[in-house]
Amino acid sequence: MQKRMVMEKIYWLGAVDWDRRLFDSLIPLPDGTTYNAYLIEGSEKTALLDTVDPSMAETLMAQLDGVDKIDFIVSHHAEQDHSGSIIRVLEKFPEAKVVVTSKGKNLLMDLFAINESSFVTVADGETISLGDKTLKFIHTPWVHWPETMVTYLQENKLLFSCDFYGSHIASGDLFVTDQGRVNEAAKRYFAEIMMPFRSIIEKNMQKLEAYDIQMIAPSHGQIYDRPAWIMDAYRDWVSGPPHNLVVLPFVSMHGSTRQMVDRLTSALVAEEVRVEMFNLAVTDIGKLAMALVDAATVIIGVPTVLAGPHPLAAYAALLANALKPKVKFLSIIGSYGWGGKTVETLSAMIPNLKAEILDPVMCKGAPSAPDLNALDRLAATIAKKHKENKFQ
Incomplete structure (x- = not known):
């Protein structure tokens, strides 16, 4: 699948895994999944947000053909389905810096033996300018690993949420078109992956309330161009009362x-x-x-x-x-x-x-x-x- 425009100078890259039926040798995937990465072309610098599962690395590398440079590779989460192709991207763009939390840096060095000189660590709330676009990094620990963060693209009011609000669902749709189907997939994702961390997730959701979020681009599943409903659903799943x-x-x-x-x-x-x-x-x-x-x-x-x-x-x-x-x-x-x-x-x-x-x-x-x-x-x-x- 070719890279696809989310909005001007912002592109979806990644792979749709129609066939995968089990994750971590544990979690059923009845609807397959996607591995989403995003390319942001600023007036001065270019950033790639996340990569893909190593099994789909060739798809990502083909999508990067014709990209002249990448200045930053933002790694929101060290797990292999997001960061497993970073080495391949660094081979193509050796001058790129991997942007991570400090805990993320340590995990990526352990998992992939990435040289320490390739990293830039960012504090909670720190920003990086791409020229006419600004990336703000918000630490969201335990959503669902200790090193995770999300990125808020300030000028476009777009949240790149990594596993937050994600759903394991394979589809050719770039944006959510079947809310009922995505709601079920997102609830399954929450139940299997996020629910053990409800109390910490609630605090991270409170952090996000300070931002005007008009779109959410997760690392699994479709993009929410009307994100209010999934944010409301998470509030219920995280802190709403049990049902009868x-x-x-x-x-x-x-x-x-x-x-x-x-x-x-x-x-x-x-x-x-x-x-x-x-x-x-x-x-x-x-x-x-x-x-x-x-x-x-x-x-x-x-x-x-x-x-x-x-x-x-x-x-x-x-x-x-x-x-x-x-x-x-x-x-x-x-x-x-x-x-x-x-x-x-x-x-x-x-x-x-x-x-x-x-x-x-x-x-x-x-x-x-x-x-x-x-x-x-x-x-x-x-x-x-x-x-x-x-x-x-």
Whole structure:
């Protein structure tokens, strides 16, 4: 794909990765992704903002054919999908300086052995003039690595946000045209990558409130030429209250836990509580992460295997603990054959979730009438707590 004009003297470069389906050998990419870089031609100097994943380096280098010089390579984030082609760009433009935070400099030297003399470090709020265009660098640590920053192009009121507001979605569209599709992709991106850093992201969003942002150009996904809606969405995902939602990841080996999950789901729906169930044997883990963004309550449905939780349920607990959603209530339901410590083991896996623990419901073998009644009471308790907290 050729470089494309964003506005006068500002170009999108990069690559659309239509085929990629897994990121970091962990994160599903059902819609592929893009690696966005941007070229800004000032009246005196030229800057390249970010590069691309090394697998797409040839695409970027072809787009740079005909570019006479690059004075600055701005590296917002050291992760390889953004900075992995810097070495190639420096080979073509050896006089270019790599603009980074001080932490970014150290990471890039460790990852790519870039010579220290190639770097220019910038402080929070520092500017670099390209002549008739001014780049202002805003440090945004832990969005989502410690060295990250964003760039505000002052004259054009354009924010180059790197992973901030990004979305893994492959498209030939330069700008957002399908807001619903992009919203889902951006929410998945937030859930899988950004959610663990909600409190710090909130502070970084407050820093950005001082700027008149008319356009956002992220490093993954399409450009937001009307960015208010994605900024509002982030505010809700980061600091808005949980929703009237129970997320119920479960696994069942012989049907007993599934009976319990179905009974609890039916009882919750009757209590006007929304439920999203995820069969861990087949679910898209990204969909589970997205649901956790809004969840007020998480209930894990788990059978006992070798005296402990089924490994898929343990994985779900570890995932929730790592993502740190804003859930308020937690519980466990499930069955066992001859004994075990499933509840104790799972409980120890979620220390990051500062939530109220509701009494678990564990049954021996298939659920009996008293077990089913206990599930009804659990549903009533959850509904009452959601109403008391005015979750919508």
